[in-house]
Amino acid sequence: MNNMKQLHKQSTANQRRDEEMPTSQTPPYSPKFPKHQSSSRYLPRSINYILKEQRLLFILVGILIGSAFFILKPSISSFTITDASDENQTTSLTRSIAFSHPDTTSHYYRPINQATGRVPVAIGRKKRRVVVTGGSGFVGSHLVDKLIARGDDVIVIDNFFTGRKENVAHHFGNPRFELIRHDVVEPILLEVDQIYHLACPASPVHYKFNPVKTIISFFRVGYLKVMSLEFLNWCNYKTNVMGTLNMLGLAKRIGARFLLTSTSEVYGDPLEHPQKETYWGHVNPIGVRSCYDEGKRTAETLTMDYHRGDGVEPDMWQLWFTLQVRIARIFNTYGPRMCLDDGRVVSNFVAQAIRKQPMTVYGDGKQTRSFQYVSDLVDGLMALMEGEHIGPFNLGNPGEFTMLELAQVVKETIDPSATIEFKENTADDPQKRKPDISKAKSMLNWEPKITLREGLPRMASDFRNRILNEDEGKGNK
Incomplete structure (x- = not known):
């Protein structure tokens, strides 16, 4: 009986639950209007992230704070010394x-x-790695001295055609100095920051001794293509062209700054006086001096072509890299370590006066030259390399002397009893040579400081020692 009552109650409860439940388990449909689709939905997720929650404002504020820090950094890092008596303390600090x-x-x-x-x-x-081609020569060795003193690592490349190991022997054993016996006519691969390209016989005795060595009779494939032996013989570019090509190629591959030491000889026998960098020159292309004059003119052309990228095989590196070049046109330079018998007028006069020989004046002695001391030239080369101007720049002393006036200064400096001997003038000898250095003054803040009367005694002292040692060596043989 009790079981029947429980079954009746359970069935009644189930019936009531069924009546309370809807006929369908799915909720009744009620239409909703779709949300408006914002344009930010179509922006990249990174930009959309920045635009939310005022993140852009915080980014701009951060940029302003960082900019203010870098602008005010010099004034923050500097300090003022208020008491002049604390000079020793400041020096030690x-x-x-x-x-x-x-x-x-x-x-x-x-x-x-x-x-x-x-x-x-x-x-x-930060110290740099610097290559100096021709670094054991007269000018190159003085440049090496200045670079080493500045704290740079210096690599000298020289074939010792005109250079001497004695000029750089005082650097042997210095861990920041390297000497490589190498001819720049052949390629070389180094990792450096700057290249001073000085390698070339610069005196008439040397470049006339082997004019084809001074220039070249062939080009390498990939730079300039030549088709006939006649053209090869006509070109005749070697040290000036092939050496410059190799050094330019090295600078391009490693991203080094390149400085070409050109010469005032590019002006030839000038029709403009004094000579400005805008003057194109008056050169005999088939004369006995043309191997040097035209070789340097071509070297300048190659340097500027590399800078512009003209005629150079393009690559991925060249798409965004422009070779930084500098061009210096050097006027007559003198000083210690010059070759004793290199045919240059200053070294000739000084050596002859010390040896008690007549000073040789070619022609009537009225042709003019300008003479700068070697340390002034080195300062100019380094100012040009570190500056932001390509050039060319005249680097010389605008003080102008005739050959007879120079002989008189040498007599006063070395031997008042020295005599003068006149000889027939050489071919293509320029009658006037004087630099206009206004461009170097304004752009490089450079000008020579040492006068001829100040520099000649320094050179004469070096020549006396070397000539004395040379004479003693001959006596011992």
């Missing part, structure tokens, strides 16, 4: 800063005022 930085090789200072002294504005300059 500066020295401690200089020697505590491992990459410091030179230091730059900005004068504040007379009362506060000099204040360092930078810890220093």
